[in-house]
Amino acid sequence: MTLPSPTATIGLLVSGGLDSSILLAHLLALGRRVRPFYVQSGLIWQGAELRGLRRYLAALQGPMLEELVTLELPLADVYRDHWSVNGRCVPDADSPDEAVFLPGRNALLVIKAALWCAHHGIEQLALAPLGTSPFADATPVFFDEFESAMNRAMLGHVRIVRPFAEYGKRQVMELGRDFPLQWTFSCIHPIRGQHCGRCNKCAERRGAFRMIGADDPTEYAEAGRRRQEIGDRR
Numbered sequence: 621m622t623l624p625s626p627t628a629t630i631g632l633l634v635s636g637g638l639d640s641s642i643l644l645a646h647l648l649a650l651g652r653r654v655r656p657f658y659v660q661s662g663l664i665w666q667g668a669e670l671r672g673l674r675r676y677l678a679a680l681q682g683p684m685l686e687e688l689v690t691l692e693l694p695l696a697d698v699y700r701d702h703w704s705v706n707g708r709c710v711p712d713a714d715s716p717d718e719a720v721f722l723p724g725r726n727a728l729l730v731i732k733a734a735l736w737c738a739h740h741g742i743e744q745l746a747l748a749p750l751g752t753s754p755f756a757d758a759t760p761v762f763f764d765e766f767e768s769a770m771n772r773a774m775l776g777h778v779r780i781v782r783p784f785a786e787y788g789k790r791q792v793m794e795l796g797r798d799f800p801l802q803w804t805f806s807c808i809h810p811i812r813g814q815h816c817g818r819c820n821k822c823a824e825r826r827g828a829f830r831m832i833g834a835d836d837p838t839e840y841a842e843a844g845r846r847r848q849e850i851g852d853r854r
Contacts, residue, residue, distance in 0.1 A: 629653045629686065630781070631737045631745040633729055636673035636805045637821075638828055640748040642796035643783060644676075647746070648684050655686040655742060657733040661695040663704045665805075668813045672805030679800040691732050710809040713823035717754050720808065720820050726757040730780060731770055738776035745778050751786045760785065793832045802837035810841075817842030 630647065634640040634656045647654050658673060660666055670690070677688055699705045704722060711719035730745065737745050749758035756762060760782075767780045784792055806825040807815040815822050817840030829836040 629655050629742050631655050631657060631733060631742045633657050633733050633747050634673060636669040638804050638806060639792055641676055641804045642792055642799060643748040645680055645799040646795050648680060653684045657689045659691045659693050659729050659732055661693050664707045665808050665810050668810040669805045672803050676803035679803055689736060693728055693732050711820040712818055715820045721755055727766060734770055734778045735774055737778045738774055743779060744781050746781045746783060748784050749782055750784050752788050789828055790831050793828050814839055814841040
């Protein structure tokens with residue numbers, strides 16, 4: 621895990637999901653000063669996700685956690701017919717992980733946050749892709765090449781660091797076992813601000829807690845609906 625000096629601020633792209641939220645708390649536990657970034661693109665889950673992230677940040681508040689920077693990068697014009705914008709045919713629990721791929725997503729997230737870092741003297745920007753990620757834009761080759769091109773384009777130098785690049789999901793979840801993960805948000809088709817309980821990401825979330833034998837603290841809308849139906853029958 622390559623990190624900056626203890627006195628330097630490290631930027632961190634956070635989505636509000638388990639991996640990036642655990643990385644945030646882990647960096648703080650190591651005594652690092654962290655500036656979190658959230659990129660708002662108008663995707664269907666981001667309102668609920670951002671609310672969860674703010675609750676998570678409030679639970680972690682302390683002198684080493686800097687204020688959240690929210691950046692705007694609307695994608696409706698280019699993702700127009702994509703499920704992430706129109707909410708139709710959202711990948712369900714039985715879909716493969718490849719079904720949730722968002723074209724160009726990592727490149728778009730990184731360049732926006734890296735520009736902010738370059739203008740504010742932050743030399744490292746962290747992301748939380750795991751070594752088991754199936755996506756081509758989460759590989760060492762992609763990040764090495766993108767970092768080089770990005771720094772040429774902005775006439776600065778921001779290093780992309782991936783502290784979890786050699787970690788699997790179980791290792792990350794073990795790191796996060798004692799963090800306030802009830803405030804993290806992983807759903808891609810929320811219902812009234814709650815995890816739907818039926819999408820690809822909800823299934824992944826449930827599996828992550830099972831992987832370490834931990835109780836899942838998540839409130840799923842599907843479970844609430846079932847409890848209501850049982851109550852109505854009674």
